[in-house]
Amino acid sequence: MTDRDWRCEDPEQQLVWASATSEALRVLEGKWKIVIIIQLFAAKKPLRFSELERRVDGVNQKMLIQQLRQLEKDGIVTRMVYPQVPPKVEYTLTEMGIALGPSLEALIDWAFMRREALGH
Amino acid sequence: MTDRDWRCEDPEQQLVWASATSEALRVLEGKWKIVIIIQLFAAKKPLRFSELERRVDGVNQKMLIQQLRQLEKDGIVTRMVYPQVPPKVEYTLTEMGIALGPSLEALIDWAFMRREALGH
DNA sequence: TGCAATACCCACCAGAAGGTAAGTATGACG
């Protein structure tokens, strides 16, 4: 475990924290990734492409695939192909995807706090 | 406090969590925002425009202002203008900006975990 | 024969985001 006091004075360390966080955020960026991840979290089981398509409201096939591929590349989801016809492909969260839980929870908390503070 | 178990089965709730998180992320998105926020956190004091320009490596004036204005609009930073010549403008984190702390920490933790897992 | 089901791929387009280089406003100071 590294020292995590990113409010420290060391400018070098600040650069490290900043770049680490930017990197982490890049994995979550894009219009659909969070929604996909939360759907996979909520389902608690592998989801087929078509199931995701149904659950992620408003997404189209190209976008869904694109984001899934990026999430796969980033180690957040696993793609499992069943060689049958018609095709069947299942997506699951990896361990690293599951490990995102606390961050997402913290973000959710902040979002709701903010909502209340802004009076919505 | 609302129920925060976003891994629940209720599809309606999932939509709420998903949209809340997307909203929160939108506030942090953009190439420079995280770096700006972390610099303000680390400084523990108001920073002038030119100080930020120096601390946020690689940013140009237009981008820095643009992102600062968005952060201001989103209630993350405060812009304080001193009416003097040459001009002096200071930027501070709002309460809501400071409240981002735990989320950022969780993201940093995850980012470092991921780094180790990927063997960097 | 030909259609259905599933998970894609491709060409193309529009708008948003990011970036560069120059200009502006102000008043103190020499």
Place this chain on the structure above:
DNA sequence: CGTCATACTTACCTTCTGGTGGGTATTGCA
């Protein structure tokens, strides 16, 4: 009068992201 410092603003260009509407491959089944 001209220069300096600071915090912007503007015009313009390039790149990235999101989106639409088509097409494809495979095999079972009517």
